Amino acid sequence: MLLGMVALTWMTGCATSAVSGRPSALRAEALPPEFAQGSGGLGFLGKRDDFQLLQQSAGLEEGSWHEAGEELETDDAHKLWETLARTRTTLHSFGPRRALIYLLRQMLARDEDVPYSELLQRLRPFHFLVVMRPDGYLVSAITGKPLQRMGRVELREGKLMAGAFEVGAFYRDKGGVYYPVDDSLRPSGPLLGELGLERDWLNAALDGSGDALGEVGLALAQLVTSPVRSLQGLQQLPSAVAALIASSPEYFTRYSALPLQEQIREAARLSTHLLMLYGSASGTAARIAAAGSALPVLSLTAEGTLAVEQIAVPAGITVTALGTGAGALYVLMEAPKAPEEGSGDSKKTGSGFRPLTEGNFRENLARLTGRMPKEAHAHHVFPQEFEKQFRNAGINIHDPKYGAWWEQSSHLKNAAKYNWRWKEFFDLKPTFEQILQFGRELGDEFGFHVNY
Template sequence: MVPSDLSQDGGGGGFWAERDDFQLLQQSAGLEEDSWHEAGEELETEDAQALWEALARTGTTLQSFGPGRSLAFVLRQVRTQDEDVPYAELLQRLRPFRFLVVMRPDGYLVSALTGRPLQRMWKGRVELRGGRLMVGTFEVGAFYRDKGGVFYTVDDSLSQPGAMVGELGLERDWFNAALDGGGDALGEMAQALAHFVNDPIRSLEGLEQLPSAVAALIASSPDYFARYSALPVQEQIREAARLATHLMMLYGSAAGTATRIGTAGTKLPVLSLSAEGALAIEQVAVPVGATAAAVGTGAGAVYVLMESTKDPGEGGGAQASGTAKGAGGGFKPFVEGNFRENLARLTGRMPEDAHAHHVFPRALEKNFKEAGINIHDPRFGTWWERSSHLKKAHDYTQRWREFLFRRPPPSFEQILQFGRELAREYGFQVNY
């Protein structure tokens, strides 16, 4: 059975009646018909892997963006669970997608199953907030539950609606929406990123102009970063758009949630870039204390390693962020005594007229630790001109004290964002 709205879409009821939800999804995602999984056949893990590879090779248009996200979610679920799925159960798993929508890179909410555009929200204005690409209250690439034109967040299983995030306007732009969607999702993504990339990216600080997971991925691959930083700004934007589109399509977000590894011998699927920009995933044993950016949710998430706890030259630690390698050596343990040296390795300089400043003040270290932040991580450090630092340090710490002790307590992302805002106000740069 297919969604009721399909009989009202262009193409004719007879055409759609020939295809069940999974066949329709493969078609809507843009897969060539000779790569489709046959109707009625059990979806084995090898089949899911083959479809995943076909999807990764398929160019993403605006029309296929929503269904591509849905197909990637279903296939990732099968591959992660490593269990064959009977076809009847596969169709059952697709039922929730009839009521889900996805935010596209051009600002349209679209059907997750067919890609049919519903309405352009907030005039399609894409903003970079907290490392995430947002259109109003909607994150690009995320799923939302549609309840009669009112939209809600959903949990990792996509079954339980959460908070309301918006609704369709009174004037639904059906005609223009129906004409939209034939463009290139990569092109739309590049146009969105062009609003945020104001200067050529030549340093780690410059990566702040990109979505957080894209920035972490580039920074964690020193050979690629050396090539990327030498590109003209237009090519940098297109490359970042390619990576962002890939992450959103297959994992649902271009932003990563920082996770501190607390168990010895933890193995994670780690995403990396070759010097030429090819993406790869491999299982990596991550050392205790390392931080990884989780892209995606649940068991299907992948990780970008962001820091190391030990200088690789001393042995016993993985180079979990190529940023240190690219800046002239590995990091030492992230403790106060190594802070200035690690910051110098991260930034590639040690100015004589500046202090090594903790973006998150040492006087409030306990509070930041409770929020999951190691203040001695060099990414959370910066060079602050000496005389200005001496004059303003007390006032700066007081601003943080007032911010942290408000109710309700600020979230991890809000703390990071407040640090960026204070940096602009006090006249120094941040490295995260």
């Protein structure tokens, strides 16, 4: 037995001596003895296999882990998914959570049960993968071990980037040299970067003390410099997050009325969800070619809860795609044609808007409310007479959320009095929040419904 152990040690030394001296995700694991193992959980001293290690690194309590050796059925995958959703995402757990969610999403999209041996086989590629974390660090996909900070996180072309790496994305580690991978985790492009010879051990030692949501919030705080009060203002956010908010009118109405700090926190929350699910807070624009295509569409409720619904999408409509293949989701970027005059249908007609100008105001209000009543005017809650004052307060008066359907005869009768009330109000030099509240009060007084 002693001779056998000596021989095994010698063989292991020979095998590793050929690996490049540059650090990599695999060599940087430095796992404790109880986790020591090779690919697929067949280590000589291994007490827990790769999947057990992944669940621990993802921040799950041991009592909620899927048991070793048991087939992972779809019901089990759903339970793990729900447990992950209830568990806080930290910087230390960010990478492993991305890997675990990738595996579960793949399973659930195909509605398949996976034998445990195959599950371990599917985990093998992750030994050679790293993930870009929200604080700009590349980390191991299985253990979350930090390797090196690759740059400050910033928004470029709708993506959260650190150097040449996108936050939340997987990359293939070849001896400390990194390449992009496709949705099947295969290398798919040229060299993006490599580890420096000097590593930032101090910051690596402090790993795990932060909250990933907080890190995304800090990154967005540098990008969102003014409150988002119109659809154009959403351009300060990652593209998929902006599309998601813009495509959910009821939520956008609430979001646009929030103070700046709350807007940043909400954007960080949504960004973190998308990063964990799809590895990106950006999306790919696409135009639907086939008529009546039934697609899983992602949207937000008025309260900000993510919802997925299978929708028959008309041909020609533009969408933002998150992911590819069976697990992809879509965000609608355009709305169907506005309803005809007199239509009483209260169902939402869509989520896209024409440019927010005076000429498009009535049609955009119809798209927002899902109706275009015959005996009502498309009323500017914030009168055009004072457009300059409203603009100085950060309000685009032609945004449909600041519009209302006002019964024609009442509108014509009270328009002058309504504008006079605003003239008196501006003498008080009101704040943004006071302007919004005064608009609501006038809506109650003059008998029309405010949409913000």
